[in-house]
Amino acid sequence: MTTYVLVHGAWHTGAEFEPVAAAIRAEGHTVHCPTVAGNRPGDSKRVGLEEAIASIVDYLAGNGLEDVVLLGHSYGGMVITGVADRVPERIRRLVYWNAFVPNDGEALNDLVPPHYVALFDAVSQASPDNSVVLPFPIWREAFINDADLATAQAAYDVLNPHPYATFTDKIRLSKNPAEMELPKSYLYCTEDCALPQSLGWHPRLSEKLGLFRLIAIPGSHELCFTDPGALAGGIMKAGRD
Amino acid sequence: MTTYVLVHGAWHTGAEFEPVAAAIRAEGHTVHCPTVAGNRPGDSKRVGLEEAIASIVDYLAGNGLEDVVLLGHSYGGMVITGVADRVPERIRRLVYWNAFVPNDGEALNDLVPPHYVALFDAVSQASPDNSVVLPFPIWREAFINDADLATAQAAYDVLNPHPYATFTDKIRLSKNPAEMELPKSYLYCTEDCALPQSLGWHPRLSEKLGLFRLIAIPGSHELCFTDPGALAGGIMKAGRD
Amino acid sequence: MTTYVLVHGAWHTGAEFEPVAAAIRAEGHTVHCPTVAGNRPGDSKRVGLEEAIASIVDYLAGNGLEDVVLLGHSYGGMVITGVADRVPERIRRLVYWNAFVPNDGEALNDLVPPHYVALFDAVSQASPDNSVVLPFPIWREAFINDADLATAQAAYDVLNPHPYATFTDKIRLSKNPAEMELPKSYLYCTEDCALPQSLGWHPRLSEKLGLFRLIAIPGSHELCFTDPGALAGGIMKAGRD
Numbered sequence: 027m028t029t030y031v032l033v034h035g036a037w038h039t040g041a042e043f044e045p046v047a048a049a050i051r052a053e054g055h056t057v058h059c060p061t062v063a064g065n066r067p068g069d070s071k072r073v074g075l076e077e078a079i080a081s082i083v084d085y086l087a088g089n090g091l092e093d094v095v096l097l098g099h100s101y102g103g104m105v106i107t108g109v110a111d112r113v114p115e116r117i118r119r120l121v122y123w124n125a126f127v128p129n130d131g132e133a134l135n136d137l138v139p140p141h142y143v144a145l146f147d148a149v150s151q152a153s154p155d156n157s158v159v160l161p162f163p164i165w166r167e168a169f170i171n172d173a174d175l176a177t178a179q180a181a182y183d184v185l186n187p188h189p190y191a192t193f194t195d196k197i198r199l200s201k202n203p204a205e206m207e208l209p210k211s212y213l214y215c216t217e218d219c220a221l222p223q224s225l226g227w228h229p230r231l232s233e234k235l236g237l238f239r240l241i242a243i244p245g246s247h248e249l250c251f252t253d254p255g256a257l258a259g260g261i262m263k264a265g266r267d
Numbered sequence: 268m269t270t271y272v273l274v275h276g277a278w279h280t281g282a283e284f285e286p287v288a289a290a291i292r293a294e295g296h297t298v299h300c301p302t303v304a305g306n307r308p309g310d311s312k313r314v315g316l317e318e319a320i321a322s323i324v325d326y327l328a329g330n331g332l333e334d335v336v337l338l339g340h341s342y343g344g345m346v347i348t349g350v351a352d353r354v355p356e357r358i359r360r361l362v363y364w365n366a367f368v369p370n371d372g373e374a375l376n377d378l379v380p381p382h383y384v385a386l387f388d389a390v391s392q393a394s395p396d397n398s399v400v401l402p403f404p405i406w407r408e409a410f411i412n413d414a415d416l417a418t419a420q421a422a423y424d425v426l427n428p429h430p431y432a433t434f435t436d437k438i439r440l441s442k443n444p445a446e447m448e449l450p451k452s453y454l455y456c457t458e459d460c461a462l463p464q465s466l467g468w469h470p471r472l473s474e475k476l477g478l479f480r481l482i483a484i485p486g487s488h489e490l491c492f493t494d495p496g497a498l499a500g501g502i503m504k505a506g507r508d
Numbered sequence: 509m510t511t512y513v514l515v516h517g518a519w520h521t522g523a524e525f526e527p528v529a530a531a532i533r534a535e536g537h538t539v540h541c542p543t544v545a546g547n548r549p550g551d552s553k554r555v556g557l558e559e560a561i562a563s564i565v566d567y568l569a570g571n572g573l574e575d576v577v578l579l580g581h582s583y584g585g586m587v588i589t590g591v592a593d594r595v596p597e598r599i600r601r602l603v604y605w606n607a608f609v610p611n612d613g614e615a616l617n618d619l620v621p622p623h624y625v626a627l628f629d630a631v632s633q634a635s636p637d638n639s640v641v642l643p644f645p646i647w648r649e650a651f652i653n654d655a656d657l658a659t660a661q662a663a664y665d666v667l668n669p670h671p672y673a674t675f676t677d678k679i680r681l682s683k684n685p686a687e688m689e690l691p692k693s694y695l696y697c698t699e700d701c702a703l704p705q706s707l708g709w710h711p712r713l714s715e716k717l718g719l720f721r722l723i724a725i726p727g728s729h730e731l732c733f734t735d736p737g738a739l740a741g742g743i744m745k746a747g748r749d
Binding site: 216 | 645646648649650653654656657698699701704705706708726
C-alpha cells in the first residue's frame with residue numbers, strides 16, 4: 027500500500043483534508059495531513075515560502091517518511107515543488123491537485139491574474155501582520171461554486187489568514203518541475219474557476235510538469251469540502267503507479 | 268423558495284422550457300417561462316432587441332415579480348442583460364445558460380463567428396420579413412448533438428423563425444455585466460458546439476461577467492430537449508444563493 | 509441497423525477493438541475491425557501512408573461494404589480521411605475518435621508538437637526498419653492515464669512497432685475534410701493527454717472538419733482498453749444519423 031502526504035492550500039490546514047484521508051485510508055493506504063508553517067494555530071503570519079517548504083521537509087524527516095506520494099493543493103503546489111527539490115529521495119510521485127506549478131524564480135503571485143494580486147496587496151496592507159483573507163463572495167462564487175450556501179459558509183468559517191510572503195516570495199529550485207525525474211500527476215477538478223479558466227490550472231500550469239498523468243474529475247477548487255469521497259477517488263487514480 | 272424566470276433562446280418559445288420548469292417546481296420553487304416578443308405566435312418578425320428586452324421587463328412588472336433568479340439561454344443572454352440593466356431591483360441573481368454576454372454597444376452578431384453572420388445574412392435576405400431559420404443539418408449536428416434523430420427532428424419542428432433585428436441591434440447598457448452588482452452564474456453544457464469551442468461560450472463569454480459562479484454539466488446547447496431533468500438540476504445549482 | 513468499420517491507431521491492430529465491437533454488436537449493429545497495412549502480423553514496417561489508406565479501401569471493396577460509419581482512432585484519422593477521399597460513395601458518416609484530421613499535404617508529424625517528432629525521429633533511426641515504438645512511461649502516463657498499472661502493462665504488451673513513413677508521408681486529398689460533403693462526428697475523450705491539451709485533439713483538430721457533431725465522454729486516449737463499453741456508447745452516439 028501507499029503512503030500519501032496531502033499538503034493543503036492557502037487559508038487551510040491539514041484538518042480540512044481529514045474526510046478525504048479517511049476515504050483513502052479505507053482502501054488500506056496510510057495518509058498524513060500536515061499543516062504548513064504559517065497556517066498552524068499560533069503561527070506567525072510573517073512566515074515566508076522557504077519556511078513553509080522547510081516545514082514539510084521537516085515533517086517528512088521527523089516522521090521517517092519515504093516513498094511517499096506527495097500531493098499539493100493550490101498554493102500547496104508551491105510547497106511540494108520546493109519539497110521535491112530539497113528531498114526527492116523521499117518521494118515516489120508528485121500529485122498536483124488544481125495547484126500552482128512554479129519554475130525556478132517564480133512566485134505564486136506571478137501565476138495569478140493581476141486582479142488577484144491587486145486584491146491581495148490591498149488586503150495584506152490593511153492587515154496588522156501582512157496576511158491575506160479571501161472575501162466571502164469570491165470564496166462562495168469562484169472557489170466553492172459546487173456547494174450549497176450552508177456548506178460554503180461552514181467551510182469559510184474554518185479558514186485562517188494566510189501569510190502573504192508565501193505568495194510574493196520567489197521559489198528557489200535547482201531544476202524546474204519539467205526536468206525533475208519524479209513521476210508527476212495533475213488532478214484537475216473541471217469546474218474550478220478560482221483561476222479564470224482562460225488563464226487556469228490546466229493546461230496552462232499542468233503542462234509545466236513536462237510528462238505528467240492527467241486525471242480529471244467534476245468539481246470545484248474546494249472538492250475536499252463538497253465531495254471528499256470523489257476527491258479521494260481522484261487522488262488514488264493520480265497517485266497509483 | 269425561489270422564483271425562477273427562464274428566458275428562452277432564438278427560435279424557441281417559453282413552452283420548450285416547460286419540462287425543465289416542471290422539474291424545478293417539483294423542488295418547491297416557482298417558475299415562469301415567458302416568451303420574448305418576436306417569438307410569440309402572431310408576433311411581427313421585425314421586432315428589435317429593445318422590444319424583446321422590454322417584453323420581459325413588462326412581464327416582470329405585469330406579474331409583480333421581484334427577487335427573481337433570471338436565466339437566459341443563448342440569445343436569451345442578450346435579453347436578460349438588458350433586463351438587468353433596466354430593472355436590477357427585481358433581480359436576485361442572473362444565470363446565463365450557454366448564453367451570450369454582451370457589453371454596451373455589442374450585438375449578438377458581434378459575438379459569433381463570421382460564417383454564422385454570413386449564413387444569417389443570406390437566410391434573412393431570402394425571407395419575406397427579415398427573419399432567420401436554422402438549416403436542419405446545423406441544428407442536428409451542432410445544436411442538439413446529444414439527441415437521437417427523432418428527438419432532433421421533433422424539436423426542430425417546434426422552432427419558429429427568429430426576428431433577425433434582435434441579432435443585429437446593438438444593446439444599450441448603462442454598465443457592462445462585469446460592473447453589475449448582481450450575483451451572476453454561468454451554467455455551461457460542456458458538449459455545446461453551437462459556437463466553435465475555440466471561440467465559445469465558456470470561458471470566452473462567461474468571463475465577461477467578472478466574478479461569476481461556474482456550474483458545468485454534460486450536454487448540448489439544447490439540453491432542454493434531451494435531458495430536462497439534468498438541466499433543471501444545473502439551473503438550481505446555478506441559481507441558489 | 510448500421511455497419512461500423514473501426515480503424516485503429518498507431519501501434520494497434522483491429523484486435524484491440526474487439527471488446528468495443530462486441531458491445532456495439534450487442535445493440536444489433538455490424539462491426540468490422542480491420543488491421544491497417546503495416547500493423548498486420550508479418551507486414552513490412554516500411555509501409556507508407558498511401559498503402560495504409562489503400563488497405564482499408566481494399567477492405568471495404570473486398571467485403572462489399574457500403575453505407576458504413578467509418579471510425580478512425582488517432583493515426584486512424586489520417587487513414588479514414590484518405591479513404592473518404594478515395595471512396596466517399598461507400599461511407600455514410602465519418603467518426604474521428606481523438607484522431608488526427610489532416611488537410612491536403614499534411615503529414616501526421618505536422619500535427620504533433622516538436623518533442624514528439626524529435627522522439628519519433630530518434631527511435632526510428634535506432635530501429636532496423638524505420639519503425640517507431642512508444643516508451644512505456646509516455647504510454648502509461650499520457651496515453652492510458654486512466655488505467656491501473658496492470659492494465660497499462662498488459663495493453664502495452666500487445667502493441668506492435670509502427671511504420672514511421674505513415675507519420676512522415678504527406679496525405680494527398682482532392683478536398684480537405686471541411687469541404688467533404690459527408691456527415692462527420694468528433695468523439696472526444698476528455699482526459700486524453702496524448703497530445704498536450706493546449707495543442708490538442710479538440711477543438712484544434714476537430715474544427716478542421718467544418719460542420720461536425722461533438723460527442724464528449726470521460727476517458728483517456730486508450731479508452732478501448734479501460735472501458736470498452738463506455739467507448740461503444742460514445743461511438744454509437746457519434747455514429748447514428
